[in-house]
Amino acid sequence: MKPVQKIAVLTSGGDAPGMNAAIRAVVRKGIFHGLKVYGVFHGYNGLIRGELREMKLGSVADIVHRGGTILKTARCDEMFTEEGQREAAHQLLDKGIDALVVIGGDGSYRGAQTLSKLGINVIGLPGTIDNDIVGTDLTIGFDTAVNTVVDAVSKLRDTATSHERTFLVEVMGRNCGDIALRAGLAIGAESILIPEISFDLKEISEKLLRGYHRGKNHSIIIVAEGAGNIWDISSELQEVSGLDNRVTILGHIQRGGAPSAMDALLGATMGSKAVEVLMEGKFEVMISYSNNQVIERPLEIAFGPKDSFDQKLYDLANELAI
Ligand code: F6P
Secondary structure, three states, rough: OOOOOOEEEEEEOOOOOOHHHHHHHHHHHHHHHHEEEEEEEEHHHHHHHHOEEEEEEHHHOOOOOOOOOOOOOOOHHHHHHHHHHHHHHHHHOOOOOOOOEEEHHHHHEEEEEEEHHOOOOOOEEEEEOOOOOOOOOOOEEEEEEHHHHHHHHHHHHHHHHHOOOOOEEOOOOOOOOHHHHHHHHHHOEEEEEEOOOOOOOHHHHHHHHHHHOOOOOOOEEEHHHOOOHHHHHHHHHHHHHOEEEEEEEEEHHHHHHOHHHHHHHHHHHHHHHHHHHHHHOOOEEEEEEEEOOEEEEEEEHHHHHOOOOOOOHHHHHHHOOO
């Protein structure tokens, strides 16, 4: 087998804090081992248009602590078409790239899998705040997003207590309630609504009223975006409980900011592992954080059945918020 000499790295899908640390690790580790490393700009869109540039040591200077991605990112419809996929593969083969490291979420992994079928050596790195990739305990960006939510909610609590109100806080997570669950437990939310578990607004209302009658003057309810329409939940809850509430949607603020130490470390160790693995000639793999270790696993695991939901954590959040 021909040894790997030229590699490329791209970020795709939603940006996540720690992606820059991962890019830096891929570039520096690659150069350290004598490889030529190319950055693909603007995700798969840029790949299809051939936006590749060779990265030098200085190209990734002063980025390890920055949020976002210096390579830019995009959601790419063309990667769902056969023509787009063929063009993306052609760009890499034409430039003699031996392997592509894709940093992104499950949609980005799908693109990588398609390229692999077209003869491209690929490695996936989990980069998304949602923590919704099967096969890894953590994704790059998740820890920072949870901390952002905790920080924002502790500010909201000041207003909630001053006005003696209920606040509904929408956090990101279309199909996965991990941000809501972890942040909700960390801040002691009264209720956590997530897509994985159905909820009953009557029960939530009874809990609010029980707290209210024993002197509690405010409540925080964390709602994952995939749990339902927050405005409908708000008006229904108001109707059932008779208690006034306010809605705050944290939105894209959760994707920004400097990475937490955990995410910067994940970026560094996962990026470095990707280069080690591709130098060993192993492809169609994903880098995963499992049992406190950074390991490689077959990429197809990411498309398998969803990892079991952390029911224990959910039950604990409920027990502590009686
Ligand atoms: O996948 C990350 C994520 O932030 C989701 O939590 C959210 O639903 C989605 O991206 C928003 O995507 P966009 O920024 O493209 O609107």
